[in-house]
Amino acid sequence: MTSHDQLALELHEIRIELSNGACVVDGVTFSVRAGEIVGLVGESGSGKTTTALSIFGYTGSGLRCVGGEVVLAGETLDTPASFRRARGRLASYVPQNPGTALNPSLRIGAAIDDIINDHRHDQERRTRLLQSVELPGDRQFALRFPHQLSGGQQQRVCIAGAIAKKPSLVVLDEPTTGLDVITQDRILKELLRLRDEEHVAMLYITHDLAVAAQIADTIAVMYAGELVEFGPAAQVLRDPRHPYTRGLMASTPDHARGRKLEVMKGAAVGVGERPAGCSFAPRCQQATVLCASEHPSLNAEIPGRLVRCPEWRHTPPMKWSQESYVTDEQRRSDPLPTVLDVEHLRVEYPGRRSASVAVENVSFQLERSGCVALVGESGSGKTTIARVVAGLHPIASGRVILDGAPMADYARKRTIEQRRRVQIVFQNPVEALNPRYSVEAAIARPAHLLRGLNAKEANAEVARLLEAVRLPASLAKRYPRELSGGECQRVAIARALAASPDVLVCDEVTSALDVSVQAVVLDLLRELRTELGLAILFITHDLGVVATVADRVLVLQHGIICEENTTHSILSDPQHDYTKALLAAAPSLSASIEAWESGTGLRSLDEALLGGES
Amino acid sequence: MITLGGPTKRVRWRVLNDWGVRVGAIMLLIVVGIAFFGSLLSSQSPYETAGIPGASPGGGHLLGLDFEGRDVLARLLHGGSSTIILATTATIVLYVVAISVGLLAGYSKSVIDPLLMRGVDVLLSVPSLLVMLLFITGLGSSKPVLVLAAVIVLFPGAARIVRSATLEVSTRGFVEAAVARGENTVAILRREVLPNIIPPIVADLGLRFSWSIILIASVNFLGLGIKPPSPDWGVMISENLVTLSSNPWAVIAPALMIGLLIIAVNLMGDGVVRQLGTSGAGR
Numbered sequence: 040m041t042s043h044d045q046l047a048l049e050l051h052e053i054r055i056e057l058s059n060g061a062c063v064v065d066g067v068t069f070s071v072r073a074g075e076i077v078g079l080v081g082e083s084g085s086g087k088t089t090t091a092l093s094i095f096g097y098t099g100s101g102l103r104c105v106g107g108e109v110v111l112a113g114e115t116l117d118t119p120a121s122f123r124r125a126r127g128r129l130a131s132y133v134p135q136n137p138g139t140a141l142n143p144s145l146r147i148g149a150a151i152d153d154i155i156n157d158h159r160h161d162q163e164r165r166t167r168l169l170q171s172v173e174l175p176g177d178r179q180f181a182l183r184f185p186h187q188l189s190g191g192q193q194q195r196v197c198i199a200g201a202i203a204k205k206p207s208l209v210v211l212d213e214p215t216t217g218l219d220v221i222t223q224d225r226i227l228k229e230l231l232r233l234r235d236e237e238h239v240a241m242l243y244i245t246h247d248l249a250v251a252a253q254i255a256d257t258i259a260v261m262y263a264g265e266l267v268e269f270g271p272a273a274q275v276l277r278d279p280r281h282p283y284t285r286g287l288m289a290s291t292p293d294h295a296r297g298r299k300l301e302v303m304k305g306a307a308v309g310v311g312e313r314p315a316g317c318s319f320a321p322r323c324q325q326a327t328v329l330c331a332s333e334h335p336s337l338n339a340e341i342p343g344r345l346v347r348c349p350e351w352r353h354t355p356p357m358k359w360s361q362e363s364y365v366t367d368e369q370r371r372s373d374p375l376p377t378v379l380d381v382e383h384l385r386v387e388y389p390g391r392r393s394a395s396v397a398v399e400n401v402s403f404q405l406e407r408s409g410c411v412a413l414v415g416e417s418g419s420g421k422t423t424i425a426r427v428v429a430g431l432h433p434i435a436s437g438r439v440i441l442d443g444a445p446m447a448d449y450a451r452k453r454t455i456e457q458r459r460r461v462q463i464v465f466q467n468p469v470e471a472l473n474p475r476y477s478v479e480a481a482i483a484r485p486a487h488l489l490r491g492l493n494a495k496e497a498n499a500e501v502a503r504l505l506e507a508v509r510l511p512a513s514l515a516k517r518y519p520r521e522l523s524g525g526e527c528q529r530v531a532i533a534r535a536l537a538a539s540p541d542v543l544v545c546d547e548v549t550s551a552l553d554v555s556v557q558a559v560v561l562d563l564l565r566e567l568r569t570e571l572g573l574a575i576l577f578i579t580h581d582l583g584v585v586a587t588v589a590d591r592v593l594v595l596q597h598g599i600i601c602e603e604n605t606t607h608s609i610l611s612d613p614q615h616d617y618t619k620a621l622l623a624a625a626p627s628l629s630a631s632i633e634a635w636e637s638g639t640g641l642r643s644l645d646e647a648l649l650g651g652e653s
Numbered sequence: 654m655i656t657l658g659g660p661t662k663r664v665r666w667r668v669l670n671d672w673g674v675r676v677g678a679i680m681l682l683i684v685v686g687i688a689f690f691g692s693l694l695s696s697q698s699p700y701e702t703a704g705i706p707g708a709s710p711g712g713g714h715l716l717g718l719d720f721e722g723r724d725v726l727a728r729l730l731h732g733g734s735s736t737i738i739l740a741t742t743a744t745i746v747l748y749v750v751a752i753s754v755g756l757l758a759g760y761s762k763s764v765i766d767p768l769l770m771r772g773v774d775v776l777l778s779v780p781s782l783l784v785m786l787l788f789i790t791g792l793g794s795s796k797p798v799l800v801l802a803a804v805i806v807l808f809p810g811a812a813r814i815v816r817s818a819t820l821e822v823s824t825r826g827f828v829e830a831a832v833a834r835g836e837n838t839v840a841i842l843r844r845e846v847l848p849n850i851i852p853p854i855v856a857d858l859g860l861r862f863s864w865s866i867i868l869i870a871s872v873n874f875l876g877l878g879i880k881p882p883s884p885d886w887g888v889m890i891s892e893n894l895v896t897l898s899s900n901p902w903a904v905i906a907p908a909l910m911i912g913l914l915i916i917a918v919n920l921m922g923d924g925v926v927r928q929l930g931t932s933g934a935g936r
Contacts, residue, residue: 429833450835458835471826475848481827485834531826538834 045113047071047207047240048130053093053107055086061311063102064090065264071208071257074238076230078255078272080248080287082307082553086264087244091210094130094242096122112207127154131201135213137193141185147196148181154200171237172199172229191222195229202239210242215250219416220580224624227254246553248291249583252276252631260284263308263318266337270344273635276628280341280351282323288357288628290558294610295627296359297586299565300558306523307555317348325353359629378574379405379428379461379542384437386423386598394435397423398598401437403591405542408568410575412589412606414582414621420598421578425546428576429463441542459489462535466547468528472519478505478530479515486537504533507570508563525556529563536567543567546578561587582625586610594618673924680917684910688733697727699884707896707903717900719893721882725903732884733910736869739796743803743865747811748858750804755815756842760823770816773809781806785868789877799878803865814857818850852929859922863915870911886911 048071055064064086071077081087089102096116098104109116111129116122134140141150151165166176172195174180185193194214201209211230215223231254233239245251251258251272258275260268260283268281279285289301305322314320320330327350337345348354384401387394398420405411413421426432428439430450438445441460447453462485465471472481482504483497492500502512508529519527528548535543545564549557565588567573577588585592585606592609594602594617602615613619668674697703702722703714710717716725758769776784788802822828823846831841872878873887881888886907893903 430835431829431833450833451837453835455835458833461833463830463833465826465829467826471830473827473845473849488834488836531830534830 045073045207046110047073047075047112048094048242049108049110050090050094051108051110053090053104053109055089055093055098055102055104057310058101058103059311062313063264063310064093067107067261067264067266069259069266069269071240071242073207073240074234075256076234076241076243076254077257077259078251079242079244079259079261080246080251081261082246082287082555084307084309085261087261088212089264090261091132091212091242091244094208094210095126095132127206128204129206130208130210131204131206133194133197133201133209133211133214135216137190137197137214138185138217140197141193143185145185146181147183147185147188148178150185150196151181151200151203154203168199168203169196171202171233172196174199189222190218191226194218194222194226198226198229198233202233202237205237206239208240208242210244212244213246214243216245216247220582220626221416221620221624223250224626227626230254247626248276248287248554249293249626249628249631252628253626260287263313264310265318265347266345267319267347268345269337270341274341274344277632277635279357280344280346280354281319281348282325282350282354283319285354285357286322287554290555291628292557292561292581292583292587293627293629294582294586294622294625296629297606297610298359300561300587302558302562303555306525307553319348325350359632375406375408377404378407378442379576380438380440381424381428382438382440384424384427384439385435386420386427386432387435396435396598398427401593401595401598401600403593403600403603405574405576407541407574408572409591410564410568410577410589411591411593412577412579412585413593413595414579414585415595416580416621418597419595421580421595422546423598424595425463425544425576425578428542429461429544430458431463455489459485459538460541461544462538462540462542463544463546464528464531464535464548467551468524468531468548469519469551471531472527472534474519476518477515478517478519478522481519481530482515482534482537484537485534489538500537501533504536507536507567508533509559523556525552525559528552528556528560532560532563536571539571540573542574542576544576544578547580548577549584550579550581557584564588582610582622583627594621668925668928671924671928673920673927675924677917677920677922677924680913681921684733684914684917685737687730687910688737691730691733695724695727695730697724699723699728699731700882707899709900710902716902716906719889719900719903720896725889725893725900725906728884728889729886729906729910732886732889732907735879735883735885736866736873736887736911737914739799739803739869740862740865743800743807743869744858744862746800747804747807747861747865748854751808751811752815752847752854754808755812756819756846758812759816759819760838760842760846766816769812773812776805776809781868782871785872786875786877789872794877794880799869799872802872803868806868807861807864811857811861814853815850818853819846822846822849852926855922855929856926859919862918866911866915 051068053064053067054062056062067090079087079091089099092098093104094109096119111125114125114129116125148165151168155164165181169176169180174192174195188196215226218226230241234241243254255272258270258272259266260281262283268275268279268284275284276288279288286303290303292300303322308318316331316333317335320326323330335347335349337347339345382402384398385396386398388397401424403411413424415421423432427434430448430453433448441457446457450458479501482501486492486497486500501515505512505514510526510529522530549560552560561584564575568575579585589606592604592606593600594609594615596617602609602613602618609618610622613622700723703724704718704722706718706720706722708718714724714726716729719725719728754769758766784806785802789798792798828841828845831845869878870887873885874891876891879885879888881892889907890904897904
């Protein structure tokens with residue numbers, strides 16, 4: 040164990056390059072105190088995982104560490120042997136996907152024994168360890184295999200393994216990203232408890248500022264391989280000074296304060312294409328002429344904080360609009376006609392002996408230019424409903440009615456008009472496009488097939504649709520592999536729009552995207568509703584996203600609607616216990632900030648850190 | 654239809670620039686050139702006895718004489734086309750059948766799949782050469798029977814490759830999108846699935862082609878395929894074993910040709926996969 044005033048981790052000027060010399064991580068310097076949780080925040084490609092792995096003396100293939108110093112609990116690590124000795128003992132790692140991190144052929148007990156390097160099977164120590172992460176420590180549990188545990192339990196086993204040798208630092212790489220919100224909440228509480236009771240220092244990597252706000256004492260924001268802002272979480276998030284931090288916050292959906300997201304212009308710069316001046320300058324609202332030519336350094340003009348922006352005084356404060364739920368304002372007094380009507384839907388999956396019921400007695404209506412959100416955890420049947428509406432899965436009983444006419448189960452049996460009017464966009468944008476066809480060919484196909492446009496008309500339509508999804512026309516000749524995830528998803532939306540549909544089914548369309556890209560896609564969908572009168576059936580697990588897009592919300596649990604109401608009512612006054620649990624567990628940026636402002640934050644240590652080194 | 658522009662050309666260019674494809678293509682051109690146009694160059698007859706059986710190279714006979722005293726070079730130059738034509742026909746027929754069956758089995762997810770695949774398993778459980786010999790003894794040793802037998806022997810493996818690649822691709826979003834817009838099954842298989850399972854098929858194609866050459870050459874070697882005195886590389890290897898000690902070239906030369914042909918085809922197949930595989934599905 041380390042003493043309280045000791046630094047668990049010091050990173051000095053870590054620099055990691057690709058083999059061609061392009062810089063991936065550029066001079067990252069920060070430290071983690073004992074008993075402190077540092078949230079390392081950034082979007083994909085910002086270099087946060089690469090930075091974290093450098094602590095272990097590890098770089099991914101094709102990368103090499105060309106400079107910098109790692110000091111773990113006072114020990115300077117400089118040789119491969121010193122790094123090897125430090126792994127597990129001084130620092131340990133909890134990966135993103137616990138399912139693949141645990142050896143599927145090792146029982147839990149054996150896996151833990153392996154880590155504590157104890158082949159005498161010291162059951163007592165193992166039991167204590169498992170109990171310390173609130174897992175049953177009994178023999179029965181130790182004999183289970185990883186696949187017999189839930190995702191949350193698997194992650195707890197990983198955490199138990201990580202703290203087994205009482206390292207001074209635990210690095211957690213997006214440990215809750217694949218988990219349901221309720222499980223995520225439990226894991227986060229567990230980590231906070233470990234920090235408070237065992238004084239474990241943690242480096243928590245996440246793309247989600249709301250999660251970081253909930254768990255971190257200190258926030259480190261990375262952009263394009265550099266630290267752009269660093270400081271106590273309460274200060275950084277209450278008053279972000281780097282325009283990127285502010286941009287990230289403004290594009291993070293929040294269920295406690297539904298609002299129109301602010302969209303950062305442009306896209307994150309890739310490795311090797313970083314501009315000469317400030318990496319963020321091309322996207323920055325407050326960039327001066329100097330920003331484009333001169334690379335800014337971290338300044339410490341605010342005590343206790345670091346900001347890589349010379350214009351930090353001009354960063355506008357975060358606005359939390361008091362009037363919430365923009366979508367409610369848009370509601371007109373006269374009711375709009377219903378486009379889609381789902382009546383007493385029951386859906387089954389064939390099983391070995393009997394069919395299992397995925398959806399039971401689900402009914403809802405979707406109005407023209409309305410948006411209904413289906414919310415629930417994985418396995419709640421929300422995606423199944425989306426597939427049924429799109430004609431990809433048979434109905435056991437009930438009806439799906441489009442403009443008064445019931446539709447057949449399978450798309451093939453529906454009329455061409457019905458197929459045209461209902462379109463679906465999938466979760467994984469990269470898999471949604473055929474890699475062998477250009478963007479142009481992908482978009483033109485539905486226009487040709489469902490609207491009977493000839494090649495010339497379809498080409499004109501492609502240009503119009505690319506503009507509608509805010510993509511440059513030059514993208515038409517490109518292939519999916521030449522596009523980013525966000526661009527792929529917008530092409531997939533353009534392909535759906537090519538049929539000029541009335542109903543758009545969006546199945547978790549933003550869950551694979553970075554927050555800033557998600558903001559762009561959500562903003563686009565909002566505009567399409569008003570521009571085209573498009574009705575949207577939005578499937579998501581993220582209540583923040585719901586607050587941003589939906590008029591009405593259906594909360595699903597085990598295939599049954601447990602609560603249905605307007606977005607405002609659901610989020611401000613939930614009735615069903617499950618909805619309450621979901622809302623309580625969902626992290627919210629504004630709620631964390633409010634807690635700090637009213638001084639009711641749970642983090643006692645936080646205040647101690649704010650007060651300096653006293 | 655919208656034409657496929659730029660990047661497709663880039664893929665083609667990339668494939669043609671691959672070292673394996675280039676080396677393989679040159680080797681293939683040489684071997685095929687010898688097999689089909691070599692006969693024009695040979696001044697001697699492949700059938701007439703020209704001297705002492707098993708004479709070593711020399712005296713106007715570059716590769717010596719075979720076990721019946723015929724010129725080995727002349728027989729080599731005449732004897733390639735039959736094997737290559739048979740193997741190519743077999744591979745083409747094989748893939749036409751295997752792709753249709755594999756696509757259907759992998760995509761339909763109905764009763765067709767287990768039925769087809771269990772049939773395939775039965776075929777896989779019987780030694781391939783035995784199946785071929787059974788066919789030939791039953792149906793006679795005409796060229797169509799040789800092709801048919803090779804196709805049947807090679808079909809199970811090829812169909813499995815196509816099916817598993819199809820299974821993987823057909824759960825992807827773009828296939829579902831095509832289903833949702835009501836494309837018919839043939840269009841989905843042709844437009845969405847087939848282009849994305851090309852890399853594993855090409856990788857497999859090189860192997861299957863080699864197998865069919867080996868199978869046909871083995872049958873010829875056993876004397877059940879192409880009958881002597883027709884010149885054929887497989888037949889040459891078998892018949893000249895008797896004079897192996899006096900003129901090994903009569904065996905080595907045709908074996909070398911078959912070997913070169915197989916290496917050439919596989920180099921090309923691997924090269925195409927190297928270039929396509931990164932951008933395509935199915936790996």
